[in-house]
Amino acid sequence: MTDLQSDGRYQITGIYSFGRGLIKRPVIRGDETSYRRMARLRTGQVVMSKLNAWEGALAVVDESFSDTYVSPEYPVFSINSENAHIGYIEHLLKWPELWNRLTPRGSMVRRKRTTPVTLLATEVPLPGLAEQRRVADKLDILMEKIGTMVAISPGAEDACQLAVSGLDQVLARWATGTIRVDEVCELVSDTVHPGDDPSPAKEFVGLEHVESHFGVRTGSRPLGDEKGRKFRFASGDVLYGYLRPYLNKVWLSDRAGLCSVEQYVLRPNGVMPGELLSAGLRSKSTLDKVLDATHNLQLPRLRSGHLMAMEIPGIPRDRHKQAVADVNAFMQKVRTLDNHQRRRDELLTAVRPALLKAAFNGQL
Structure with a gap:
């Protein structure tokens, strides 16, 4: 943890939900927050939101977020490279089943926080390092292909x-x-x-x-x-x-x-x-x-x-x-195209969690 200086400037980082990674927040002065200490992120660490971990607010820190800061509401963890491959962990954190295992039970769920102890005590599939690398490499290739399809295909x-x-x-x-x-x-x-x-x-x-x-x-x-x-x-x-x-x-x-x-x-x-x-x-x-x-x-x-x-x-x-018929025919074609594109987007969105499920169930 880093002690904040009142006149210091700190680049703040947040986390998107649903496995969408980190996001840079505005730079703040040390006297603009009630927190006196914050964690300084380093490449390869894992960061989690206590409030939203159960809906996918977890991520591995990449180089672009190194040396940024998170509040105490975002616990930071180091990866044990002797037992875990960083690429495998990065995909694991995007696995909806992991989020489900972190979901608080009972009433007032949205006010409950996931503690570091809870995350560390959660059981996850962890094969040997060689198998982790194989799974991570294969997921990298497949996820890149999906991303390319989304990028080059017209959307809704x-x-x-x-x-x-x-x-x-x-x-x-x-x-x-x-x-x-x-x-x-x-x-x-x-x-x-x-x-x-x-x-x-x-x-x-x-x-x-x-x-x-x-x-x-x-x-x-x-x-x-x-x-x-x-x-x-x-x-x-x-x-x-x-x-x-x-x-x-x-x-x-x-x-x-x-x-x-x-x-x-x-x-x-x-x-x-x-x-x-x-x-x-x-x-x-x-x-x-x-x-x-x-x-x-x-x-x-x-x-x-x-x-x-x-x-x-x-x-x-x-x-x-004739003009009304032309307008109606055009709009019918556009609505049909929109329906097809929305359906395609839904299918592509569903592919990612399906691949992760197969990977962490030993079927990839």
């Missing part, structure tokens, strides 16, 4: 980017110019207070029920004992989330309901169908304008006047049917 975030950027291209095929939002819809503020009759609404759709970028409702909740005022919307209205608008939560409703007052209710006036209004509001060109208008705000909110004055692709009436 790529489908989100395509969902917004591709809409500009689809709409441009049919647009003859631009049109202001307030020329194609009106802003409706049909307010329902607690105790009012919400009819014909039977459910509530909040921002949490709308998926970012895809224009899809992912859920709702039945009405009952509503607190605070809500907006009533009708089938065919477009709901636009103006709180944290970078989330790009825009939904064309297919039912009547209530929504939060953090959403604008836009009612198409017949100049363009709701499908094209919704697509135009979700497109990258519109999202970029929204980000420019709100990026300096601590809690981003898009003013209604700003939204209604924005311009989106203007599509003539004789092209509406």
